[in-house]
Amino acid sequence: MNRWFLYNLTVGFAVYWMSNLVLWFPWSIHPMLGMTLMLTVSPIIWIISTFLCIRTFPQKNIIIGAFYNSLVFLALAVVMDYVFFGLIRNAMDQLYHPTTFYGYGFVASIPFIVALGFRKIIEKKKRDVRQSDFIKAGAIGLVCFSLLTLIIILEIEI
Template sequence: MKKWVLYIFVLGFATYWASNLILWFPWSYSTTLGVTLMLTVAPLLWAYATLLALKTYPKNRLLKGALIIALIFLLLAAIMDYIFFGHIRNAMKELYHPTTFYGYGFLLFWPLILALIFKNKISKWKKNTANIDLIKAGISGMICFGVLTFIIILGIEI
């Protein structure tokens, strides 16, 4: 169970930074385009991460696993938003808009919704959390975090 919880933290970290990296240039170009992509592309990315997390949940009570995933993803998003907006971008005023709170609500309910929708399929997809899963998620998260931080620090624009 400890390895699975660690995997959820690493998976949430990777998904958060990948999502922000994907949205960075479109959002820089147009807020409307950024919000549109945030409402279309980001949910798909978080759905993929959630399904990866659910299929490796080591116990049978899938909704309990979905709740754990939701709480970890929400905690990570709040902390990393503070780091991203407050420290990397120095833009705390941009953080607490209604879209941020919609995003937090989404992260709280999305795993539960997906667990209910895919309950029967997830039981067929079950697998154990492998070290390679942790490594792949960790490396992809660090790459996305590094690239986005590099873009912001250097002020790269389209």
């Protein structure tokens, strides 16, 4: 079970930074474009990531897996938002708006939607976490985190 929690942390880290990297330039061009992508592309990224985590849940009841995944992803979103807005961007005033809390609600509810909506597929594709899963998610997370941090620090614009 500890290995599964570590995998969820790794995937959550990766999906958070990937989602923000995908949104960064469109949002900086125009907030409405960023919001549109946030409502269309980001959910797909979060759904796929959640599916990958829940299908490797080591116990039979995937709703319990969805609950734990929800807690891990939500905690990561709160912490990573602080890192992103507070430490990297020095823009805490842009963080706590109603949309932020809607986002947290979304992140917390997606695992249950995935578990209920894709139950049969999850049961068919169920497997253990592999070392390669950690490597892929970790590499994606580090690359996205690094790129986004460099873009912000170097003030790269389109």
